[in-house]
Amino acid sequence: MQGYVVFTKLTAEGSKRLSDNPARLQEVDRQVQRLGARITKQFATIGEYDFVTFIEAPSNEALASIVAEVSTLGTIRQRTYPMFSLDRFTQLVKMQPYRTEPHRWQTDLWARAARRAGRYFAITRHVRRYCKPLEVEGRENLKEFRGAAIVIANHSSHFDTPVVLSALPERIRGKIVIAAAADKFYASRRKRTWWYSLFMGTFPVHRGGGVKQLEYPLSLFKRGWSILIYPEGGRSKTGQVQKFKAGPTIMAMQAKVPVIPLWIEGLREVMPKGQRTPRPGHVRARIGPPVWLNDVTSVADGTEMLENAMRALAGQAPRGALGRQALGEADVAASPAGGGGGS
Amino acid sequence: MATYIMLSTLTDEGRKTLKERPERLQEVNREIEAMGARVTQQFAVLGGYDFINILDAPDNETIARISVELGSRGTGTLTTLPAMPIDQFTQMLKSR
Structure with a gap:
């Protein structure tokens, strides 16, 4: 499993849908799981993004398919970046x-x-x-x-x-x-x-x-x-x-x-x-x-x-x-x- | 305690420090603690940012202080987003 962080910004349409039906968020959760990944942490934030989500997925390909799937909803704009634990990163830097x-x-x-x-x-x-x-x-x-x-x-x-x-x-x-x-x-x-x-x-x-x-x-x-x-x-x-x-x-x-x-x-x-x-x-x-x-x-x-x-x-x-x-x-x-x- | 997400990007200066002394990363965490906040999780990121940190801090003022203190060293730029766990957020939406 590899870690990813996904930054999400809702479109006007998306915000409206979410406040009409907050349960939609859990639905996205289930969708992610169905595609073989797992949300480890998720926050609603104030500022540049509306949500920050930490995902574990088996590979870049798997994550790409999740991102594609979720973006067909047309209600969000997202940015996805791979990440490492800090310990592993320090190790890599020292090599x-x-x-x-x-x-x-x-x-x-x-x-x-x-x-x-x-x-x-x-x-x-x-x-x-x-x-x-x-x-x-x-x-x-x-x-x-x-x-x-x-x-x-x-x-x-x-x-x-x-x-x-x-x-x-x-x-x-x-x-x-x-x-x-x-x-x-x-x-x-x-x-x-x-x-x-x-x-x-x-x-x-x-x-x-x-x-x-x-x-x-x-x-x-x-x-x-x-x-x-x-x-x-x-x-x-x-x-x-x-x-x-x-x-x-x-x-x-x-x-x-x-x-x-x-x-x-x-x-x-x-x-x-x-x-x-x-x-x-x-x-x-x-x-x-x-x-x-x-x-x-x-x-x-x-x-x-x-x-x-x-x-x-x-x-x-x-x-x-x-x-x-x-x-x-x-x-x-x-x-x-x-x-x-x-x- | 409230949750904050701190996104940091290194400057050239910061990158040099990181290469020479990777341990510096952990020292920053201790300094943040001394200012009254706490880093609960931390990752290195490929792409738009270099690091993402999840912080617990008592209020926005503490975060502002940390941003100025760390930013003044010229090793990185910080963006901090106030955050709340998603469950709390959906509760809030529902209870309206």
Whole structure:
């Protein structure tokens, strides 16, 4: 739903009709609802306009048809403007222009070689210095695993990516690219965006950019590449698994690749959101068995399944209908800690 | 308390401030409160205006004061319409 504000001025004819029959106003209300929109607030005003109406409609097209419908009454003149909540607007203002196109050379042989050669400086030395110790559980879950996968991890810190890369076996790590928020890592004011693409293997994802954002990763699965993505869509401050976005599910269902859940614990102490310098701490990474979404019919079910796979790894109670079914209603409250296929 | 709808349009100066310090928007709300009115809802608009605000204020004088105070900064121009909820309006028409 999108918000609109409609300013209305009655014609002389309209004023007469309204004072003869005030109930007409409610009729317009019903008409708007019939067309799939909703009036959230309406005022009669003194001054330039007679009415100010706030409407929520599913799209510009839907609103246009409402406006057309109402104006056939011939009793009003109106002006309609789209609007946003102030919070969203402030967010938009703060956004810097950013790059949305991946550096496609990052999967070339020379780039892979450079990434491998630079890994110690870009990743390993930081992990060794600040993750004391880094414990990895569940490596055996990937012993049999070959080919492309979507690796999903919980996100609480910029340190997550180095830890995930260190925890994964070389088979996957050597051929993986990482979905990074374009507005953060590929902002135009940054001079070295290529550095991330080359040494971390990241590519820009335009958050909220829709299915178009999946083209690049989908093209890579065919060539045996894997993807690391954080389905929560941003860093969590609480340590609880946040609601998953649908992107990873859609990718997995379209490309028919399995999803490997990975739970990271302890990085909120090492480098939480909002802190720039890390301090050493105990970090645990737990790899779960690959999840296939072949039998899943809807994106919502698939997303819930992935979210619950992550919750199981984290020892948190599952969410949604599927999760409750799996556990039995009674067990939800007393969910076993540390469950899942990790250890 | 009466309801008012305040339509605001930014000047070039105001646009510059907005780009540099978006938080300024919230600070204005606090200043309005200090003058005795309250912003109940606020939206950014595409088209004829930049923002639309719904205010609760005790009377027209308070609104006049706010308009002069905010207008004097040269960051935006304000138009304020006295408003009443639509139900109240239809009641009024019917009861005549």
